[in-house]
Structures are given as structure tokens and as C-alpha cells.
Amino acid sequence: MDAVQQDELNKQDLVTANHILAHQGILDAFGHVSVRSVVNPGRYFMSRSSAPAMVAPDDVMEFDLDGNPLDARGRKVYAERCIHSEIFKARADVNAVVHSHSPMVIPFSVTQTALQPVCHMASFLRKPVPVFEIRDVEGDNNSLLIVKGPTGAALAKTLGDSSVVLMRGHGNAVVAGNLRMAVFRAIYTELNARIQSDALRLGKVNYLTLQEAVNFQAAFEGSDANLLRPWEMWVRELEKA
DSSP, X not given: OOHHHHHHHXXXXXXXXXXXXXXXXXXXXXXXXXXXXXXXTTEXXXXXXXOGXXXXXXXXXXXXXXXXXXXXXXXXXXXXXXXXXXHHHHOTTOOEEEEEOOTTTGGGGSSSOOOOOOSGGGXXXXXXXXXXXXXXXXXXXXXXXXXXXXXXXXXXXXXXXXXXXXXXXXXXXXXXXXXXXXXXXXXXXXXXXXXXXXXXXXXXXXXXXXXXXXXXXXXHHTOHHHHHHHXXXXXXXXXXX
């Protein structure tokens, strides 16, 4: 498959990714997903501003890394697209970003309890997940929204080399080397948060060690079949719904 064909597949998957994440309860009427262009890595694809469950192929737009739409045609764009732009600028290894208000994750952004990997399927978390504090950039006079380039850049800096960054009182951004993996990570970040919250109510939690997380992640991500299985299941669930 050449680069042009890969971009076309990614755009199709982008529509599906929005629908999957809405169906799984990761996205509601808000949140957004992006994928970097293979033809031109200095650009990325994302839907026009729309509820994720409603995204259609004609809604997919191309942006440069400053968040400028290249063919707007009157379509409204997401205000927080600089989340994606600035992460793509900062991380050449990232080819897909999911921004959500994943409900079980948000409590870990507003308490002293760090989100950490407790189940092997969330081994990509590896270590305590960093939390972005917008007050450190904009002070108290902020909207909690990441709508300015410098704020997006600060978010990307907080993300560092992690797979997930939390946004205090807001949500999270999940990144991966491809779109399907980003969807997987967004779903299992929410699942890990739910399991961790349950475990904390029972007592002291025995978290995955960094080595355990690294070992499982290598084993899981080393096989394309491991990622294809949940993707096909989520697509089938959409079809049945």
C-alpha cells in the first residue's frame, strides 16, 4: 500500500474511530480524533466540528501543523485543534491523537492519586500519568480549554514521552503511532481508571512495575493481530447497534 492509499484508509478509519469511541462511551457530544498524513507528515486529518457519533466521510478535513484548515469550504473546525497540532509538532513518533472527557479518568486529574497501570492491557501507561495544569500557563483567568498554541505546546511538553496526559478538570489526550492503537489506548485508559478506582476502595494497590509494563507492551504491540482483534470487535458492535 502506497502513501496515498494509506492516507485514504486512515481517513476511513478516522470516521470509524469517532463512532467506536462514541459507542464505547469515551467520547460524547464532545472530543475529537486526528491522524497524521502519511503523504505529508506536516499535515493531519480531523473531522469538522461535529459530535463524534455523527462524523461522516465528507466531514474529514486536512490541517497543517499550525491548525489551519487547507480546504475549509465553510466547515466549522474544533476550537481545541491545537492539542493535536502541538503534539504532532513535539512528537515525531505520534501519528494519532484522541482528546476525550473520558469520565472515569477525570477524577485522577483533580486529586493527588496518580493514574497508574493496574491491568496488563493498560501497560502502555507504564508509569504515573502526568497531569497538565492550565493555570501554570494562563493563570486563573482561563477557560480550561486548550485553544492557544502556547498552551497546546505546554500540554505537549507535559505529555513528554508518555502515551497519555491528563488535563486537570477537563479530560485527557491519548497518543499512539497509529490510529487504531490510539483508539485502543483511549478505551483501555478509561478501563484502567475504572479498575484502579475500584481497587483503591479495597485497599493498597499493587501496580504493574515498569518492567512488567514494558514487557507486556512489547509482546502485545509486536503482533498486528492483537490490535486487529479488538478493532474488528468494536466495528461489529457498531454494525449491530
